Amino acid sequence: MLPTRRLLLGAIAAAALAGPTSAQTTVTITHALSLDSHYGAGSQAFKEVVERLTQGRFQVNIQRNDNEREAIEATQIGTQEFTITSTGPVGNFVREVLVLDIPFLFRDYAHARGVLDGPIGQELLAKFTPRGLIGLAWMENGFRNLTNSRREVATPADVQGLKIRTMENQVHMRAFQTLGALPTPMAFSELVPALQQGTVDGQENPIPVIVANNLNQVQRFLSLTRHVYSPAVLIANPAFWNRLNAQDRAAFQEAAKAAVKANRDRVSADEQRGVALLRERGMTVRTEVDTAAFQAALAPAFEQYNRQFDAALIARIRDWKPGS
Numbered sequence: 001m002l003p004t005r006r007l008l009l010g011a012i013a014a015a016a017l018a019g020p021t022s023a024q025t026t027v028t029i030t031h032a033l034s035l036d037s038h039y040g041a042g043s044q045a046f047k048e049v050v051e052r053l054t055q056g057r058f059q060v061n062i063q064r065n066d067n068e069r070e071a072i073e074a075t076q077i078g079t080q081e082f083t084i085t086s087t088g089p090v091g092n093f094v095r096e097v098l099v100l101d102i103p104f105l106f107r108d109y110a111h112a113r114g115v116l117d118g119p120i121g122q123e124l125l126a127k128f129t130p131r132g133l134i135g136l137a138w139m140e141n142g143f144r145n146l147t148n149s150r151r152e153v154a155t156p157a158d159v160q161g162l163k164i165r166t167m168e169n170q171v172h173m174r175a176f177q178t179l180g181a182l183p184t185p186m187a188f189s190e191l192v193p194a195l196q197q198g199t200v201d202g203q204e205n206p207i208p209v210i211v212a213n214n215l216n217q218v219q220r221f222l223s224l225t226r227h228v229y230s231p232a233v234l235i236a237n238p239a240f241w242n243r244l245n246a247q248d249r250a251a252f253q254e255a256a257k258a259a260v261k262a263n264r265d266r267v268s269a270d271e272q273r274g275v276a277l278l279r280e281r282g283m284t285v286r287t288e289v290d291t292a293a294f295q296a297a298l299a300p301a302f303e304q305y306n307r308q309f310d311a312a313l314i315a316r317i318r319d320w321k322p323g324s
Contacts, residue, residue, distance in 0.1 A: 025058050027240070029082035030065040030074070032188055037212040038270060039084050039232070042139055042263030046082075046234075049258040053251035066189030069168065072235065076132045081240045084259075086141050087231045088167030094135075096127045097233075099309045101171040102302075104295050105317055106229040112140070113264065115320050116231060120313070125233075134236040137256040139263040141206045141230035142271060147219040147283075148202025149195070154223065155290045156180070156297035165191055165203040171305070172204075172228065178301040179294075192218055206230055207278075208270035216281040223286040224275070227294065234259060 029046060031039035040062075047060035063080075065071045069089040074080045076093070091098035099105075106112040115121060116138035128135035146153055148162055160180035166172045168185045176183040184200050194200045195218040202219065204227070210216070234256055244252065279285050306314060 024056065026061055027058060027081040028061045028063055029084065030063045030071045030080060031084040032064065032066050032068050032071070032086075033209065033212050034064070035062070038141070038208045038263050038266040039139075041266040042084055042234075042259040045262035046255045046259040049255035050252060053254060054248060058248070058251075067187050069187070072133070075235050075237050078237045078239050081237050082136075083235050084139060084232055084263075085235065086167070087233060088169045088172070090233060090235075091169055091171070093133060094124075094127050094131050096309075097124055098169070098171050099305075099313060099317070100124075100231055101169055101228055102305050102309075102314065103175050103227045103298055104291070105314070106143075109143075109268070110322070111320060112229045112231070114322060115317055118320075118324075120316060120320075128235065129238070132238060134238050134241045136234040136236050136253070137260050139232040139234055139260055140267055141232050142208055142267045143226040144204045144206050144228045144230050145210070146202060146204045146223045146225045146227070147210065147215060147221060149198075149218070149220050150201050152221050152223065152284060152286050153225070154286055154288065155293050162202055163200040165194060165200045174304060175227070175298060175301050178298055195219060204228075206267070206271075207274035208267050211270055211274045211277060214281075216278050216283045220282075220284060221286070222275075222278060222283045223289055225289050225294065226291075232263070 029043050031043055033039040035044070043062045047062060050058050050060050068085040069092065071080070071083040072085055072089060072093055075083045087097050087100055091101070106115070121138050125135035125138070146159070146164070148164070150162065151158060153159055156179050159176070161182070163182045163184055164176050166176060166183045166185050173183040173185060186194060191203055192213070192215075195203065195215075203215070204225075205215070210222070241249070275285055275287075
């Protein structure tokens with residue numbers, strides 16, 4: 001064999017051994033909010049860590065997709081590699097996750113984050129794999145609060161008759177039906193036009209989402225009901241994930257941890273400044289809400305949740321303490 005040909009074949013063999021990790025690969029991550037949001041903060045941290053730890057072999061493309069169910073489907077079939085989504089539509093794919101949407105399940109952020117970062121959270125993430133998804137890490141939206149354009153809400157009676165946009169989530173819808181409201185499920189991308197046109201009277205979201213989307217422009221009243229803690233989850237496409245070698249997979253896992261921290265830090269910051277900011281923007285904010293009355297009014301729904309889900313799991317979540 002001629003020396004030149006030997007050298008050429010040797011170079012080809014070396015390239016083959018190096019595999020696809022030696023070439024630059026672009027991956028896409030989507031979420032439903034602006035870059036200047038808690039999802040934006042998480043996705044940007046994810047991008048920075050992936051690109052740094054892989055020396056730029058992987059480039060992360062961040063895109064917005066207001067339709068979270070569509071984004072989950074795209075991640076499942078592989079037309080994109082990652083998505084950050086609220087758990088609202090996830091229950092349509094991984095039914096067990098719906099347990100997290102039970103009203104007044106979590107006492108505070110320490111409780112919610114402790115549960116999701118511990119064994120219970122890991123058990124729930126493991127449920128994603130049989131459904132054609134990889135659950136990488138729990139992120140968050142925060143505690144959900146009620147806004148509307150008709151009246152202040154302080155008691156369950158104030159909710160009766162209100163047309164409330166909800167996610168496509170049977171747990172949320174049952175809660176509002178029990179309270180006498182008219183839940184109207186729709187994609188987040190349809191929310192602002194629906195509020196402008198009066199198709200719905202109100203909606204419920206965490207403070208960071210209300211702030212990031214300027215919902216004060218189409219809603220007058222905000223009540224700090226904190227009725228549901230809203231997790232988010234970072235999901236990966238299984239085919240892409242399974243193709244990664246051990247080193248690159250570790251890099252993406254580190255990036256997921258960085259995304260969680262950045263996301264939660266932004267939620268905490270938005271919670272601290274958000275209510276004052278929404279007041280400045282003209283919203284009437286009700287800080288005192290009769291939480292006990294809301295819980296009592298939801299008793300029939302709680303009974304249904306105990307039949308629908310694993311009652312022992314609900315109790316484990318409710319009874320969680322630091323170190324448990």
